[in-house]
Amino acid sequence: MNIRIENLSFRYPNGVLALSGVSLEITPGEQVAIIGQNGAGKTTLVKHLNGLLLPTEGRVLIGDWDTRQFSVAKLARRVGYVFQNPDEQLFTKTVADEIGFGPRNLGYPNERIQTLVEDALQLTQLQGMRSMNPYDLSPTWRKMVAVASILAMDTPILVFDEPTTGQDAASVERLATIIAEMKRRGKTVLTITHDIDFCAENFQRVIVMGGGKVLLDGPAREVFGQEEVLAQTYVDPPQITRLGLRLGLAEVVCTPQEFLDVFERHCTA
Numbered sequence: 671m672n673i674r675i676e677n678l679s680f681r682y683p684n685g686v687l688a689l690s691g692v693s694l695e696i697t698p699g700e701q702v703a704i705i706g707q708n709g710a711g712k713t714t715l716v717k718h719l720n721g722l723l724l725p726t727e728g729r730v731l732i733g734d735w736d737t738r739q740f741s742v743a744k745l746a747r748r749v750g751y752v753f754q755n756p757d758e759q760l761f762t763k764t765v766a767d768e769i770g771f772g773p774r775n776l777g778y779p780n781e782r783i784q785t786l787v788e789d790a791l792q793l794t795q796l797q798g799m800r801s802m803n804p805y806d807l808s809p810t811w812r813k814m815v816a817v818a819s820i821l822a823m824d825t826p827i828l829v830f831d832e833p834t835t836g837q838d839a840a841s842v843e844r845l846a847t848i849i850a851e852m853k854r855r856g857k858t859v860l861t862i863t864h865d866i867d868f869c870a871e872n873f874q875r876v877i878v879m880g881g882g883k884v885l886l887d888g889p890a891r892e893v894f895g896q897e898e899v900l901a902q903t904y905v906d907p908p909q910i911t912r913l914g915l916r917l918g919l920a921e922v923v924c925t926p927q928e929f930l931d932v933f934e935r936h937c938t939a
Contacts, residue, residue: 690883720742752816867908
């Protein structure tokens with residue numbers, strides 16, 4: 671499902687202009703990371719995708735739906751949003767009930783709900799915790815419950831707000847696997863993140879925001895090669911990218927495997 675953002679500006683009631691003239695198009699199945707310093711406008715931007723915020727100027731289209739004309743509940747059929755803090759989402763007494771709430775609220779048939787719940791449990795490795803109270807789980811696993819609850823809604827678009835915050839290495843790898851599976855299924859995934867290494871290893875397109883505007887937008891390799899622009903929003907390229915740049919490699923690299931491949935060619939040239 672296509673996302674089109676046209677000349678979007680947003681001003682909070684206190685007068686702060688959080689977004690200024692943002693225009694973007696995200697095609698179905700894209701994996702997009704949005705990065706930038708705190709206050710750059712990242713969360714404000716993605717909250718326009720499901721109607722949590724409405725434009726002061728411009729418009730946001732999710733498929734053929736103008737977000738100003740549809741409720742948050744309606745938009746939830748198209749855009750699933752995983753909040754940064756899972757405790758803002760969780761409220762039922764068991765993991766299975768939490769995961770089933772979304773598809774049940776969307777009116778899916780019981781058979782489909784059960785299939786979606788089981789799929790989300792498997793993707794997040796929560797099968798053995800289905801009967802537990804989410805608040806009896808560690809913060810890492812509560813995050814997985816929040817993720818599973820949105821996966822089970824089976825929306826064509828998924829938004830993850832700082833998914834790796836407070837997560838251990840195993841959980842970060844689990845999230846990477848989930849994102850790869852969503853890509854395989856043709857879903858659009860947008861992620862706000864300060865975890866630049868996670869961004870570089872899992873997302874093909876990177877949008878850099880600063881001061882409520884889009885500073886850079888393109889393939890990760892091109893974006894991370896522009897250190898001077900990134901510095902404007904206090905973002906450093908991934909460590910492996912910086913190492914490659916300092917060594918004078920002919921190509922910008924974003925992952926350790928890319929570094930090894932390019933470095934080998936560099937040494938044998």
